[in-house]
Amino acid sequence: MNSSLDVLIYAHDGRGLGHVSRSVGIGLALRRLYPRLSVLLVSGCANTAELIGDGALDWIKLPSYRTNVIAGKSSGVMGNSNIDDKLLGELRARNIRDIVDAYRPKVFLADHTPQGKHKELLLSHEVSPETVRVLGIRAVVGDVGKVWSEFSADVFSGTYSNILWYGDSSVAGSAELEHLAAHYGVVPHEAGYVSRLSELGYSGARSSAEKSLAGVISIPWSGEGTAVLMPKLAQALGGVDKSLGNWKIYMDLSKPDAEEVVHNFSSLEHVAFAQVGPQFLHDLSNARSALIYGGYNSLTDVMVCKVPSVVLLRGMKDGEQEEHAAILERKSAAVQNVFSDLDVTVEELRDSLRNCIDAEASEFSIKLDGAAEAARYLAALAGVSDVDCRF
Template structure:
């Protein structure tokens, strides 16, 4: 059975990490499944891929605002980069012939780029599943992005199932987001999606976290996920850690600009902070540190609370 996972990935690593967790669970339950993850995240292979899982790299996008994206590297006009990605997605569906397509958060892709591929899935008899976090955004923003009944009914027309990543006992988005009956019938809660990887991360140079010596100061970890918008927080964390009664470890993130990374490296060296650019299985560290400083990103918080 073939699965295609699509995430638009305009900001951060959360979408692809969620899909990687689901792909890992699928591979464990049914080792013969084939999963193709379509993403624009450069670091996806460094996160570790289970057997029978591979990736298709799309030209990158940079999120400028909600539903506004620019070309990350090619410098193409917005309409051209979306047209290119749309064609790649459509041809991938036609060639790979997935039985099930799983889409993360954005039902029709960035600026509608997945619409043509989604129609191809339906035409070939495949099933389409939309995965949504229980917290998408504040209610007003979600209602603005899904105005009226037409958008929600369109989602219901194109998707067989809508998975809510979460619990109705924590948040009930059906009421918060004023979901129409046609879409409500497609929704089901599946619990929180958390990476439980056992991949080794010591190659990134933090083996000291594995063995805590008696009397050693507490360890505080500072991370901003992908890092693209995290420079200010990490700079503040590094400054605060200078001479503090804790050991500080900062993870810059693979999307931090080179200029900002160089600044952090200089500050970290002066402050005695261990700075790493990227650790593949960062969530594995959460249970091994005494404190976590982060931006409150959805995936980071869910994975930290699960430890």
């Protein structure tokens, strides 16, 4: 095979950071464990560079999708390129096809669906037939029609040969694995939870013995509940004793509504804001509590850092976050309380965060080395043995 690239990773984008964060974690693990492998990530996510941080992973930027969420249902709108969502999908499809045709990767890893967002991977399936195509699926899929459709199964059977499952059957049971195997006709390889933060930790970010922050709060993207939540959160943090320490809120400060959100906290000297980036790992590791949304990425972050956390849910129609958070609340001490972001009260926020500060997220036996396991699996498909692995 005339290949210029060992592994090409495609990251679904449009709303949150979970898809691209998983993809970055696997890319970083490939570069760490197999430094001679050539690896590229392709995504439209505008935050990709911040997620990679100082990691040794190169990437190709596509024009970004943008998604609005109303009543738990997402819909595409014009992104920063100001190109119609449907047209942008067609244009990106050509971009991705040209990238695959030019680099002829030995292995192609697609996150979430075999067809890609807006079916943008379909054109790329027409080139480089020698490429081994792998589908990566999160621990709990939820009721996502594009994953469970007959169309996705047909696309998979025509072009893909392998599935990586980013979950732990000892935690979630085997039902999801069995569902995936029945739908796609392939038994998935169980990798474990994929953590970008774990991989960034190898670049030198480590927690100190003394937890210096009272808590870290992550608002990775704004939804319809954000405007309701943030004033309540400001009241809740105003009711937490300042002597417990400072709080840091991570969010995308480039958004138009960011200034208004920050203004809610202007009188709270013990609360600071920061842009999403690699510093989040250090701060989360050094926090005694956290408040996060219940996406795969955030849940994995707090489990890796062993931080007792309050988990918020956005009420998405697919039900993935509700199901996943409920499973982990029973299995992981890192998930202390789960609330709806629209319905949670000031008192619930304040009391739950106080309780998290006093709690301990003790050791638990959840597989959190999924990035490294996925990297080994992909490297083997690219023809590299573990003899060449830098452990």
